[in-house]
Amino acid sequence: MTILGLPPLMLRAGLRYQLRHRWQALLALTGIVMGVTVVLAVDLANGAAKASFALSSKQLQGAATHRIVGAVGELPDAVYRQLFTTPGHPPMAPVITTRVRVDGHKGRMRLIGLDLFAEGVFRDQLPGLIQNKASLGGWLSRPGSAALSASAAATLNAFRAVGST
């Protein structure tokens, strides 16, 4: 007969040893718990950082698999036009990004310029935004319109964004 794969007397000997050396057993157990906790914490932090990075990347470049960027400075508009008018071209959308400073606030924010109609293929949240007619109307009819995340709006406590660098 065995218990946990050990003959009862061997199990009894082991348990008595632990009871005789309680502090040693407690410290060993604490060490194991701490080790497992640290490994789990590092793993969770890694996972969260990766997920956060993936989300940020997706927000910036959508679900696109490739990017075409200018070797120096901006990519000429003609390149996009030429690609977009080529028969059988893959889905594509222009993206302009820059860092902006908001008056009265420290730090900078990233401003992304998108073609709403072309971007629908790459960003999940855009079709819903476009279906909202009030927003769509505003975006299309008012130059200089921008969408802010709720947290960015709360940070700025206003919707005046002026100046860019």
Place this chain on the structure above:
Amino acid sequence: MLSVQELQKNYRSGGGLQTVLDKLSFQVPQGEIAALLGASGSGKTTLLNLLSGIDTPDGGRVNIDDADIHALGEPQRTLFRRRHIGFVFQFFNLIPTLTVGENIALPMELIGTRPQIAQERVGTLLDQVGLSRMADRYPETLSGGEQQRTAVARALSHRPKLLLADEPTGNLDEVTGRQVISLLTDLVRDQRTTLVVVTHSHAVADAADRVLQLQNGQLIGQ
């Protein structure tokens, strides 16, 4: 019957090969006692390790009754050792967190003896080694002689065919050592267990049926 034939053991030492046991052959009939004498480094412990199957030889055979123990695979050899070989050590090697009774019962539990039969056997052995009133005590509370008597009882509890004792009196005073040897020889003769005992003591050798004298890996007298 313990039968050793042409037993050879070498160790690599530096660039060369050192022969520890050189084609050793001897027999010990069932129930007899053999004392193994020899200076330090003469190969006594190596021989015990080979007899028990803990170490493997470079040549030759060790037969215990009909079983060639080195022809068995490692798991079978372990099971054979557990069932048919007992050990008595110089420093007792009792398990400190088991009582005297539990220490004696352990080899029987390992081979699957029913608890009721094991308990009866423990009682008998405790009587024989004079420790009936100490069954529930832990080894650390016993004297050296009492601990070695417990170790003898433990080694014989599962009725092994072969008992190997490595300097069983080496850690005891002379009087206690004589008592332990007397007890050990009485018990093995009673059970008809073959005993091979490594010793430096001539008192132990006197109690043996035959004496094997090892020198430089060879038997110089038996």
